Amino acid sequence: MTDAAVPAASLLVVEDDRELGPLLVRLFRGAGYGTDLAPDGQAGLHLALTRRYDAMILDRGLPAIEGLDLLGRLRRSGVTVPVLVLTALGTLPDRVAGLDGGAEDYLVKPFEIDELLARVRVLLRRRPGSADRLTVAGAEFDLISRTVTGPAGTAVALSGRESDLLRLLARNPARVFTREEIVAQVFPDASSVTLADTYVHYLRRKLGAEVVSTVRGVGYRLGQG
Incomplete structure (x- = not known):
């Protein structure tokens, strides 16, 4: 063959x-x-x-x-x-x-x-470089540099944990993650699910409230903006 x-x-x-x-x-x-x-x-x-x-x-x-x-x-x-x-x-x-x-x-x-x-x-077929970038609420998320660049060209740097959380949501844009799932995948050493809420707040503060959507009674998903 x-x-x-x-x-x-x-x-x-x-x-x-x-x-x-x-x-x-x-x-x-x-x-x-x-x-x-x-x-x-x-x-x-x-x-x-x-x-x-x-x-x-x-x-x-x-x-x-x-x-x-x-x-x-x-x-x-x-x-x-x-x-x-x-x-x-x-x-x-x-x-x-x-x-x-x-x-x-x-x-x-x-x-x-x-x-x-x-x-x-x-x-x-994902080459070249497509595995290193994701689209997030109309912006470009660079997984290597951990920066999000908006349509106007303004770049915002993320911490390691902020980047990990955004990557999890952006790779699964249609999925709603419970707080427990977020903590297990992004903060495996953490003992409290409130850490998920804290880092969602950090992402919204840096990137805008629309970047992460809250699904009441379930958890969080990537924003639809």
């Missing part, structure tokens, strides 16, 4: 299976992608933080750092590489947890090679 790879695309495979990991590397390199292999979560975290990749293929049951824990750390660190979770954990709650945890796609083992390559091609 001939697979038309995106030129110079670079992949990171995080897979601890000693047979599957090298097999995936050979598969992707044969399809024309530059590919690195991390055999555990700690190695995957190091590579993803120190090198730039166009997509990541991530197992869940990893030693050292579990797959979704690794993904959460990367998202909180501002790493926006598109991620395909490739795992044997295939129940509906497992798939929902992976997508809610920041993955763009989720594929269950065993898998068909053609489908895996097709899904990777979909991830790579």
Whole structure:
């Protein structure tokens, strides 16, 4: 089979299976992608933080750092590489947890090679740079610099936690997040859900009241302005 790879695309495979990991590397390199292999979560975290990749293929049951824990750390660190979770954990709650945890796609083992390559091609269509920017209430949110630039060209800098909260909402514009969900994903070490209210207030103060909408009795979502 001939697979038309995106030129110079670079992949990171995080897979601890000693047979599957090298097999995936050979598969992707044969399809024309530059590919690195991390055999555990700690190695995957190091590579993803120190090198730039166009997509990541991530197992869940990893030693050292579990797959979704690794993904959460990367998202909180501002790493926006598109991620395909490739795992044997295939129940509906497992798939929902992976997508809610920041993955763009989720594929269950065993898998068909053609489908895996097709899904990777979909991830790579996000290049160049689209994974680093989001549209927020008519403004441009740069995930790398953590700034929001309005139509008039005025840029507003955000703190790390403000940026994490805005990224969560902007990546899921149709979803309403409860305060508990926001705290679990953005402030995992916090003990009070009121932290969600506090940082929504900070975002509104910096970017305008319309940036975050309140859904009474449920929680918050991205504003529709």
